[in-house]
Structure formats: C-alpha cells, structure tokens
Amino acid sequence: MGSGDREQASDRRQLQGRDQHSRRLRRRRHLLVPGQDPADRDGLRRGGHRGQQRQGLHRSRLGRLPRPQLRTAEQVTGLTPGRPRTQAPYGRVGSLRLCLGRNARHRLLPFPAEGTLTAEPPGKDVGHDVRLKTTPEDFVVREAVDLHIRQKPARYRVYLLEKKGWNTADAVAAIARARRLPPGRIQYGGKKDRHAHTFQYVTIDHPADHSLSTPHYRLKAVGYATEPMAPGRVLANHFEVTVRELRPEEAARLVDGVRRVAAAGFPNYFDDQRFGSFDPRRGFIAEQMAQGRWEQALQIALTHVYPGEKSRAKARKRRLLEAWGDWATCLDLAETAFERRCFALLAEQPGGFRAALATARREEQEMWLSAWQAFLWNEVLRRLVAAAAGGDEPPAEAAGVAGPYRFARPTPELQQMVIPLPGRGMRFSDPRAGLILEDVLRERRLRPAQLEAELLPGLWLRSSPREAWVMPRSVRVDPPQPDERYPGFERVSLRFTLPRGAYATMLIKAAAH
DSSP, rough: OOHHHHHHHHHHHHOHHHHHHHHHHHHTOOOEOOOSSSTTTTOOOOOOOOOOOOOOOOOOOOOOOOOOOOOHHHHHTTOOTTTTOOOTTTTTTTTEEEEEEOOOOOOOOOOOOOOOSSSOOOOOOEEEEEOOSSSSGGGEEEEEOOOOOOOOOSEEEEEEEEEEOOOOHHHHHHHHHHHHHHHGGEEEEOOOSSEEEEEEEESSSSSSOOEEESSSSSEEEEEEESOOOOOOEEEEEEEEEEEEEEEEHHHHHHHHHHHHHHHEEOOOOOOEEEEEEEEBBTBBBHHHTTTTOHHHHHHHHHHHOOOOOOOHHHHHHHHHHHTTTTTHHHHHOOOSHHHHHHHHHHHHOOOHHHHTTTTTTTEEEEHHHHHHHHHHHHHHHHHHHHOOOOOOOOEEOOTTTTTTTTEOOOOOHHHHHHHOOOTTTTTOOHHHHHHHHHHHHHHOOOOOOOGEEEEEEEEBBBBOOOSEEEEOOOEEEEEEEEEEEEEEEEEEEEEEEEEOOOOOOHHHHHHHO
C-alpha cells in the first residue's frame, strides 16, 4: 500500500497549483516520454498547467455540509423518482459507435440491475460503427514522468518497458518470474492497456541488469534512480490514436469535434476500462462488501465473466455458479490459486466468505474498490454536467458499461471544480458535489460512514482529489485519409497529451458526441 500512499500525497501536492509546478520545471528535473533519450530533457512539449491555487477548501466531512439555498439532486438534474431509465446501446459514442479491436462487434448489454443507476433523461441519438485499436499501432501511449534518471549507479535500476498485447500487471509479473525476483521489487506508475502499443518506466530494486526481450514486451535498462517509480510520478500520457471505418461525413465531424474539445476540454470521467469487475446484473463487488453481503461479493469475484475472457473460463465459471454451495464440487472445478484457496476455506468454514475474499491478491482487491469508487465519482459528475446543460437542450450521451457518459458545454465553475474520490479523508471545495454524493448514497441505501469502513483487513476506500474537467495539451488532428484496412471508409489520426488519470477514449467520446 506504500505506492498508493505516495500517489495520494502526490495528488495533494498537485493542488498547490501552478507556482509549485513551475518551480519544479525550472529545476530541470526529468520530464520523460518513453522512447526519448534521458539526456534530452527538453524533448517533451510542455503545456501550461491550467490549475490555479484553490484556497478555502470546505473542510467539513460528508454529512456535515451546509444546506442553505442548495438544491437536491432531483432539483439539479430535473429528475423525479420513477422516471423511466434510458440508455443508448453499449459502445455508441455520440454520432459514432465504437468497436474495440480487429474483430470486435459489441453486443447490446442489458441495463445494469435495478438499484445500480438512478433515472436518466434521454440523450441525443447516435449512429454508425467505428473502430479503435484495430492494431496496437492504432493506439500508442507514452508515459511522461517526473523521475530523476542518472547514469551513476544507485539503489534502483530504471527500465523502459515497451509492450503490445499485455497489460502492465501481467508483464511485470512475467518479468518477475523470468528474472526470479520478488514482484514487490518491481515498481511502475500507471497500468497501461493491453490493446495498445505502450511505453512506460519501471524501476527494479536490484543492481543487476535485468533487460530482456520477448515477442510481446521488451525491458531495456536506461539508468538509475535514488527513488522508485510510483503512480504519483506520472505527470501525463502522450497518445497517438487512429480511428477507423469512418464515413466521410463522420470523419469530418470527428475532426471538428477534436478541435472543439481541444479548446473547451471534456468531463474527466473514468472510462469503461475501470469497470472490468462490474457485473451488470449483480453490481459491484466492493458495494456488496460495504453492505455486508459477503457471499454475494465472493460469488461475483469468482464467477463474473470479464470482457474478453476465454470460452473455457466462461464455462468453468458457469459450472461454479451452478454448483455454488457445494464447496467440495466447487473445489474440484477450481483451477486458479484464488479459486482453490476460497473453496478449500469454505469447505472447512462454510460461512467464511469475508475470509475467502481476503485471500485475493491485494492488487485484485484494490481493483474491486477502485471500480466502485470510480462509479460513485462518475455519478456525481454526470449530474453536475446535466445541471450545466440546463433545461433548453438535453446533454449528449454516450453509453458505458456502468452508466452513460454525459457531455455538455461546461460552466466556469465546473471547469475549475475538484471532486474528491469517495472514501476516507474526502473534502469538498464545492459543497454541491458533496450534496449530490449524499443523494447518490441515499438512493443506493448507503450511509456516508460505509465509505470509510475497513472492508477487508487493511483495505478501505482512500480519497484523493480529481479534477472534474480535463484540458488536453498539444492536440493535433490530421485531415481524414482513405482507410487502407477498410476500403470505402476513412480514418482520422490524432495526437494529444492528457494529465495522469485522464482517458484518451473519453476524449474521443467527447469529440464525437
């Protein structure tokens, strides 16, 4: 949990504003984009930091916020209980419908289970399929970090990790096995998408050169550092994205949309990648835990089918669900280490569901919590965006696996707002966000105290600040070109830089709405 604490500390430091950021740049520390020579400290284009120092933060905890002249969530959004819910088919983005991957054809997913989302007014209509990430080269990510890399030997060896077709956690685990290193000695900043060509820095707490190359990833030593890599050291990510299978009018509309987003920014939603553990019928694992439904939480953790999971694993999980409660049979069906630990424990302690959840890898547990936390944060921003749209025109809407994403022209207050992630230590600089979160929790039959509870030993939701609005930097979009992969269609290539934690796919959704 040390790296998580460092990330939160870094997030708090970012709120000190432009002056501190400028001083750091003047000290000429390394702001590196992978693939760049560490000696070339000026190779990264540095855009201005738009954040300004925010003073007078509201120090009250959730539940003690002032209520005079403030409206409820229903008044803010114009919703009334019992109003029908609507959602565009999964994968649609404004006037486009995204298909991720070479052979991807998204099926329509059912709307999340009752109680998962609140009433939503309809958004604008949407249209044709387009393709992202047809090949890894269609989605290139380079991580810019604040890490002092030197050539003089130091405790940590710094490496450039380049990968395709693997996520960061799996690549790091494979490196640890190949080099016979404890996984904890390898530290990295962000988790990069498997369906992309990504470059990022990692540090290894070991003096030897552990460089290696495989068909899917390459690890190259580039120097040393006195401190390890950590999430808080990621400053930004630079993206090179190609969107394919566009009709000419759609390509022109996307180009115009990218230029609009470059000037106005977009809502800083967590995108679908964050919600891999969310089950549309059974909800969030962490929310079940917070409500004391340990068996339901464990059942989701063991039987939820993740996006892209192989058919053999799907069939095994289906059999586990059918045999649920017969722990001896489940143990015979178990294949993963987590499954074997859980069912062996339940065979001896039939009610030990919480203890079984505690046997999961810490990284997996943190993913359960982060998915639920991100959903609650998104729900607050969703309602704030609806309020910004006003009553004259409904906000544009793009569907998501855990609820729709709304887009509208922002108010100046929304562009400057910082919304804390729900959890221990949350503070609201704008009480409207806190009041909306209270309403979201009430609708889901939750209490604010449940956001601060220790869900598993040493595991709880940790709050950190997150800006509600993103201003991309160094945006460049090329004119539409004929798509060589899909004759008769066009493709659009774009490049841009986003701060840590912002999603490139969300920029494209905002541009296409």
